[in-house]
Amino acid sequence: MFTYFVIKRILKGIIMFVILMFMSSAIFNTVSEKTLKAQIEENINAEVRGLSNMRTEDVENFIKERRAYYYDIYWLNRSIGERIFIRAINTITFQFGKSTIMMDSNGNRDVIKIIGEALPRSIILFTTASIIQMIIGLIIGLVKARKAGGLFDRTTSIITMIVYGMPTWWLSMILIMIFVYKFNLFPSGGVHSIPTPEGIMYYLDMLWHMALPMLTLTSIGFWGLSFVVRNIVLSTLQEDYIMAARARGISEKSVLLGHTLRSSAPPIVTITLLGLLGSIAGSIIFEGIFSWPGLGNLYWISVQQNDIPVLMGNLAITTALYQFGLVVLDISYGFLDPRIKVGGKM
Amino acid sequence: MSKDINKNNLNKKLAPLIEFFNEFKKDKTGVVGLCILVLAIFVSLFEPLILTYKEAPKRWRDITYWQDNPASAPPEWLNFFSREKSAITTDIKPISVETNYIDSQAVYKAVFEYDYKFDKSPVDLIFHANVDNSSALVWNVTRPDGEVITLSDSLHNIKGDLRISAFNDSKNRIFRFYRESVPRMLARQIDTLTTNPMKILFNTKKDDMAKNFLALKGIYKFEVTANFSDANSSFENPYMVLVGSMSGIMGTDNMKRDIFSGLISGLKWALFIGIATSFISVIIGVMYGIVSAYFGGFVDSFMQFVYQIFIGIPVLPVMIVMSAIFKPTIWTMISMMIFFSWTGSVMTVRSMAMQLKEETYIEAARTIGASHFRIIFNHLAPLLLPFSFASMALAVPSAIVYESSLSLLGLGDATIVTWGQILHDAMKGSAVLSGLWWWIIPPGILIAILGMSFAFLGFALDKILHPKLKSR
Numbered sequence: 001m002f003t004y005f006v007i008k009r010i011l012k013g014i015i016m017f018v019i020l021m022f023m024s025s026a027i028f029n030t031v032s033e034k035t036l037k038a039q040i041e042e043n044i045n046a047e048v049r050g051l052s053n054m055r056t057e058d059v060e061n062f063i064k065e066r067r068a069y070y071y072d073i074y075w076l077n078r079s080i081g082e083r084i085f086i087r088a089i090n091t092i093t094f095q096f097g098k099s100t101i102m103m104d105s106n107g108n109r110d111v112i113k114i115i116g117e118a119l120p121r122s123i124i125l126f127t128t129a130s131i132i133q134m135i136i137g138l139i140i141g142l143v144k145a146r147k148a149g150g151l152f153d154r155t156t157s158i159i160t161m162i163v164y165g166m167p168t169w170w171l172s173m174i175l176i177m178i179f180v181y182k183f184n185l186f187p188s189g190g191v192h193s194i195p196t197p198e199g200i201m202y203y204l205d206m207l208w209h210m211a212l213p214m215l216t217l218t219s220i221g222f223w224g225l226s227f228v229v230r231n232i233v234l235s236t237l238q239e240d241y242i243m244a245a246r247a248r249g250i251s252e253k254s255v256l257l258g259h260t261l262r263s264s265a266p267p268i269v270t271i272t273l274l275g276l277l278g279s280i281a282g283s284i285i286f287e288g289i290f291s292w293p294g295l296g297n298l299y300w301i302s303v304q305q306n307d308i309p310v311l312m313g314n315l316a317i318t319t320a321l322y323q324f325g326l327v328v329l330d331i332s333y334g335f336l337d338p339r340i341k342v343g344g345k346m
Numbered sequence: 347m348s349k350d351i352n353k354n355n356l357n358k359k360l361a362p363l364i365e366f367f368n369e370f371k372k373d374k375t376g377v378v379g380l381c382i383l384v385l386a387i388f389v390s391l392f393e394p395l396i397l398t399y400k401e402a403p404k405r406w407r408d409i410t411y412w413q414d415n416p417a418s419a420p421p422e423w424l425n426f427f428s429r430e431k432s433a434i435t436t437d438i439k440p441i442s443v444e445t446n447y448i449d450s451q452a453v454y455k456a457v458f459e460y461d462y463k464f465d466k467s468p469v470d471l472i473f474h475a476n477v478d479n480s481s482a483l484v485w486n487v488t489r490p491d492g493e494v495i496t497l498s499d500s501l502h503n504i505k506g507d508l509r510i511s512a513f514n515d516s517k518n519r520i521f522r523f524y525r526e527s528v529p530r531m532l533a534r535q536i537d538t539l540t541t542n543p544m545k546i547l548f549n550t551k552k553d554d555m556a557k558n559f560l561a562l563k564g565i566y567k568f569e570v571t572a573n574f575s576d577a578n579s580s581f582e583n584p585y586m587v588l589v590g591s592m593s594g595i596m597g598t599d600n601m602k603r604d605i606f607s608g609l610i611s612g613l614k615w616a617l618f619i620g621i622a623t624s625f626i627s628v629i630i631g632v633m634y635g636i637v638s639a640y641f642g643g644f645v646d647s648f649m650q651f652v653y654q655i656f657i658g659i660p661v662l663p664v665m666i667v668m669s670a671i672f673k674p675t676i677w678t679m680i681s682m683m684i685f686f687s688w689t690g691s692v693m694t695v696r697s698m699a700m701q702l703k704e705e706t707y708i709e710a711a712r713t714i715g716a717s718h719f720r721i722i723f724n725h726l727a728p729l730l731l732p733f734s735f736a737s738m739a740l741a742v743p744s745a746i747v748y749e750s751s752l753s754l755l756g757l758g759d760a761t762i763v764t765w766g767q768i769l770h771d772a773m774k775g776s777a778v779l780s781g782l783w784w785w786i787i788p789p790g791i792l793i794a795i796l797g798m799s800f801a802f803l804g805f806a807l808d809k810i811l812h813p814k815l816k817s818r
Contacts (some may be wrong), residue, residue: 004687017656023655024664031671158375161805165743167750170769170790175780177786283753284666289773299663303755315660322660323774337555 006331013327018092020319024312025088032087032308033076035100038069072179094311101305102298111313119317121191122287122294125210129217130276133281137222138268141229142256148234160223169285172216176289179212186212190293213290221275228271232264237261266336272331277325280318349706363456368426369810376806382799390519391613398594399731402607413509416600418470419593421784433590438462438568440584445575454581458568458783460588462490465561467545470589471512473498473570477581478505480573485510491551517543518817527551600775605768609788615676616796619749619764623743624682627660628734634688634727637697640703640718653692653812659688669757676759679752683745691737695730702726733811739804742799750793 018058044066071077074085090096096111103272104114144153161250178332180188187193197205237260245255280295287296302310358460370376405411422434440456447453456475473485480503488494497516502508507563512520520543525533536556548782549555572581596606638649643754665682666675674682702708711721750766752758756774757768768789772778777785781817 012654016655019655020658021584028667028671126490152608161375161801162794164740165747166794167747167790168784169751169754173769173773173786174790177781177783181779181781203537241798274733284662285754289757299666300755303757304665306670308671311670315667317662318660319658323658326658 002334005334009327009330013323017323019319021091022084022088024319025091025313026084027311028308029080029087032312033083034201035306035308036074039078039100040067040074056251059303074169080322085162086178091316094316096316097309099307099310099314101301101303101307115295115313115317116309118295118298120294121292122283122296125287125292125294126217126276126279126283128210129214130212130222130272130279131216133221133225133275136218136270137225137272138229138269140222140226140259142233144239145233146256147253148230153230156223157227160227163220163223166220168216168220169289172213172286172289173219175212175216189289191293213286213292216281220243221279225271225275229264229268233260234266236260236264251310266333267334269336270333273325273329274330277322277329279335280325362405366810370371370806373806373809375802378812379799379806383794383803384505386613386617386686386796386799389610390617393610393614397607398612399604399607402604403611403763404604404719406611407760412598412602412604414474414587414589415598416589416591416593417598417602417605418590418600418780418782418785420605420782421470422590422592422596423595425592430465431463432592433462433464434465435590435593438586438588442767443584444538444705445581447720450577452574452577452579452581453583454572454574456569456570456584458570458586460586461568461570462548462561462563464563464590465563466591467542467548468588468590469513470544470587471497471547472589473508473512473568473583473584474587475504475570475572476573476582477508477580479574479576479701480578481504481574481581482569483508483510483572485516486569486571487547488567489547489571490562490566493523493527493551495547512545512547513543519812520546523547524556528553528555532556538592561697570700596788597769597782599777599782601771601784605785605788608753608763608768609765609792611763612768612789613792613796615762615764616749616793617744618684619676619680619683620742620746620796620800623683623687623745627684628738628741630684630688631691631732631810632695632734633727635692635721636699636722636730637691639699639724640726652688656686656689659686660668662748665748665752666755666757668751673757676762677760679749683748687741687745687748690741691734695734698733699726702729724728728752736804736807736811739807742800742804746793746797747768750789764803765793 002204014301042315044063047066048063051062053064065263068077077245078086096115099111099114099193102114103109104117106113108114140156144156176188181184182243191206191209192202193205193209196202202328241254243257245259256336283294283296284299285296286292287294288300291297295318297315298310301307302314361745393401393403401411401413420503421437424572425431426443427435438458438460440458442457444455445452446455448761482501483498484496485498486496496519497512498510498519510516515783517538519539521536521538521602524546526535532553541556545559546555547560550560552558552560568586570584574581594604594606596604596609599608611775634649634653638653640647644732669679669681672678707722708725711725714723749758749764753764754770754773755768755771758764758770760767769786772782772785772789775782777783
C-alpha cells in the first residue's frame with residue numbers, strides 16, 4: 001500500500017514538473033527567441049567581417065543563407081507550437097544549451113555546468129542554517145509550550161511578531177555594515193578568500209565566510225518555527241491520552257519529549273522542510289547581498305545581465321528541486337503518520 | 347415605533363461586532379498593531395502636509411528638483427549629539443525687495459540677512475530667482491566683520507529659474523578675497539583645486555585661514571541687484587539656500603534626495619500594495635475553496651489539480667524572471683502577486699466548507715430551489731470570510747516584502763517611490779560600504795514596523811477566532 005502511494009506521489013510530482021515547464025516554456029519562448037535572434041545576427045555579422053572580395057549581392061545572399069542555416073538549427077523556422085514543445089522537452093530533459101554571457105570558473109558556457117557549480121554552495125549554506133534553526137526553534141517552542149502564557153512565552157511571541165515582517169536581506173545589509181565595514185570581523189562576501197588557502201585552512205576559510213550569512217539566517221529564521229512548534233505541541237497537550245499519561249504519574253519531561261513530540265512530529269517536519277524549500281527558492285536577494293555564489297546569486301546576476309538561458313535553466317532546476325522537496329515531504333509525512341499510509345488518498 | 351424596532355435590529359446586528367471589539371481590546375499587541383495601522387493611514391492621507399518637499403512623490407527621479415540639497419548628508423538632529431555644530435540646510439527669504447524704474451530700465455534689489463551660528467562651514471550658498479529678460483546681476487555679501495565680497499557679477503539672459511551657486515560660480519572671487527586678506531607671503535599657498543571656497547567665505551579672517559577653519563559667526567547681509575535693460579522684464583520670488591552639511595529629518599542620499607520625503611511618499615504604496623494584494627488574493631482563495639468544496643466531484647478534483655500546480659511554482663524566482671522580462675508597472679506587479687499568492691487560504695477554507703455544506707439548512711435551501719450562486723454567496727461565504735481576516739492581515743507583510751524584494755533588484759515601477767526602491771538605490775550607491783546608515787536603516791525599519799503591526803493584528807484576530815490556542 002505504501003509503495004503504491006509512493007509511486008503515485010512520485011509520478012504526480014513528475015507530471016507537475018512537466019506541466020510547469022510547459023507553462024514557463026510558453027511564457028518565455030518569445031523572449032528567449034528575441035535574444036537568440038540577436039545572437040544569430042551577431043554571429044552572421046562576425047562571419048561577414050571575415051569575408052573578402054565579395055560583391056554586395058553575394059554578401060546579401062550569404063547572409064540569407066547563413067540565417068536560414070541558423071534558424072534551421074534552432075528551430076526558428078518551425079511553427080510556434082512546435083517551438084514551445086521542443087523548448088519544453090529540452091528543459092525537461094535538462095538540456096538548457098549555452099549561456100549568452102555568463103561562464104563557470106573554467107570558462108565553460110554550458111548552463112548545466114554553471115548551475116552545477118552553484119547548487120552545492122547554496123545547499124551547504126541553507127541546509128546548515130536550516131538545521132541550526134530547527135534545533136533552536138524546537139527547543140524554544142517546547143519551552144514556550146511548557147509554560148504557555150508565561151513571561152518567556154509572551155516575550156518570545158512578541159519578538160516573533162516583530163521579526164515577522166522583517167526582510168532578511170535588510171538585516172543582512174545592516175549586519176554587513178556593522179560587522180564587516182565597522183568592526184572588520186568578517187569578509188564582505190564570497191565563499192573563499194583570494195588566494196584560496198589549502199588543506200585544513202580551506203575549510204576554516206569557508207566557515208569564516210559562512211559565519212555572517214548563517215548568523216543572519218538563523219537569527220531571524222527560528223522565531224516563526226518556535227511559534228508553530230509551540231502551537232502544535234500545545235494542541236497535542238490538550239489530547240486525552242496526554243491527560244491519561246500525566247494521571248499515570250509519568251514525569252512531565254517524558255510526557256513532553258516522548259508522548260507529545262512524537263505525535264507532533266509530522267507537522268513540525270513538514271514545516272521545517274517547507275521552510276528549507278522556501279529558503280532555497282527565495283534566497284535570491286540574500287545571496288546577492290552576500291555575493292555568495294549559489295543558485296540565488298546566479299538568478300541575481302543573470303537578471304542583471306539579461307542572460308535568458310541561465311535564467312530559464314535556473315528556474316527549471318529550482319522548480320525541479322521544489323517539486324522533489326514536495327514529494328519527499330509527502331512521502332516522509334506518510335512515513336511518519338501511519339494513517340496516511342493506509343488511506344492512500346492525498 | 348418602527349424607529350425603535352430599527353434601532354433594536356441595528357443593535358442586534360452590531361452586538362457581535364461590539365463583543366468582538368471588546369475581546370480584541372484585551373489583546374494589547376493587537377491594539378498596538380491597530381494603532382500603528384491607523385497612524386500609518388493618517389500619515390498617508392495627510393501626506394502633502396507632512397512632506398518636507400511637496401513634489402517629492404512626483405519628481406523623485408528629477409535631478410533638478412533636488413539640486414539645492416547636499417549629497418549624502420546625515421540627518422540634522424545629529425547636531426544635537428555633537429559638540430561642533432554642522433550647518434543645516436535652510437532657505438533664506440529676502441527681508442526686502444525693491445523695484446525702481448530709471449530711464450526705461452528696471453532695477454530690482456533684494457536684501458537678505460542670515461545669522462550664522464554653526465561651527466562648521468556650509469557646503470554651498472545658492473541664489474535663486476525667477477527672471478525673464480536679460481539682466482546684469484550683482485550679488486554682494488557683507489560679512490559680520492564688515493568685509494564686502496562680490497560673489498557674482500555677470501550678465502544673464504534667462505527665461506525662468508536663475509540659479510547661481512557660490513561654490514561653483516564664485517570660486518575665483520572668494521579666492522581673491524583670501525589673497526587680499528592675508529599677508530603677501532601666504533597668499534600663494536592656497537591650492538585653488540582642493541580648497542573649498544565656502545571654508546574661506548565663512549572663515550574668521552586670519553593668516554592661516556586657508557588651512558584652519560574657525561567659523562565667523564554673526565549676521566551676513568546679502569544684496570542682489572539686477573539691472574534689466576528692458577522695462578518689460580520680471581524678477582520674481584528671489585530666495586537663497588544655505589546648503590549645510592546636514593539636511594532634513596532623515597538626511598539625503600547620494601543623489602541629493604531628501605530621504606524623509608521619500609519614506610513618507612513610500613508609505614502609501616506599501617500600505618496599498620500590502621492591503622490590496624492580500625485582500626484580493628485571500629478573497630479569491632476563499633471563494634476558490636468554497637466553490638471547490640461545494641461542487642465536489644469532478645469540479646473539485648480539477649480545481650485541486652490547478653491548485654497543486656500553483657503551489658508547485660517557486661514564486662519569487664518566477665516573479666523575478668517575469669518582471670525582468672516584462673518590466674512591469676505597479677498594477678501588473680500587484681496582479682502578479684495576487685496571481686501567485688491566492689493559494690494560501692484555499693485548503694483550510696475547503697475543509698471548513700466541506701463540513702458546512704452538509705448542514706441541514708444548506709440542504710433545505712437547495713430543496714427550496716435556491717441557486718448555487720445564492721447558496722455560495724448568501725450562506726457559505728458570510729460564514730467563512732471572518733475566518734480569513736486573520737490570514738488577510740498576516741498576508742500583508744509578505745506582499746510588502748515581495749514588492750520591496752523585486753524593487754531591490756531594480757525591477758520595480760520607476761514612476762513611483764517605494765521603500766524597496768530607496769533600498770535599491772542605497773545598494774547601488776554603496777551605502778553599506780560608506781556607512782550611510784540613515785539611507786539603509788529607516789526604510790527597512792519602516793517595512794519591519796508595518797509588517798509587525800499587521801502581524802500583531804493578524805495574531806490577535808487569530809487568537810479570537812481560534813481560541814483553542816490561547817493557553818493550556
